[in-house]
Amino acid sequence: DQQVKQNSPSLSVQEGRISILNCDYTNSMFDYFLWYKKYPAEGPTFLISISSIKDKNEDGRFTVFLNKSAKHLSLHIVPSQPGDSAVYFCAAVMDSNYQLIWGAGTKLIIKP
């Protein structure tokens, strides 16, 4: 049973518009959430993270929102750029257990 779910395998967005990638989780014990970005033929790279004590974290064009009651987080990219085209993975971790639990990923395509 997947504890971290990314229900959209792919998402297509026009350049300049907002991209919203979603992630749902089932385990309320998760303390920390991370987003990684992966280009083809490269390993994932860390993008942004959020602690469970916060509901929002912002870094430039990237903002992650956490809704603990809904067990849902989202990554907003504004404005979307062609270089944002990649696979985005959501991951969660508990403080008591260092293992990251990963979602299946969402492929984001930014159309010019």
Next chain:
Amino acid sequence: DVKVTQSSRYLVKRTGEKVFLECVQDMDHENMFWYRQDPGLGLRLIYFSYDVKMKEKGDIPEGYSVSREKKERFSLILESASTNQTSMYLCASSSSGQGVTEKLFFGSGTQLSVL
């Protein structure tokens, strides 16, 4: 620039062969990890290591073993390769400095095909 290097980008092996995947990091990180990535399943942890000569099983250790004789090197071994081990293998490392908030640094991956 920090780096995690995996020895092979592509590898083709036959069923029953013993396969070695090598990973080296130059960041003096304590923690090293081996994941496999399959479509629709995300990344699944095979094994990890918090220190030299130490290893811990991840979610899917069956059919795999690991070796960490030096801090910078973490090897994944497929004792007898099978077709269901065809996958993208990703090595990662992290520092123990801040616990769970420490981000992972990944290698570029090895696409293994077992025929």
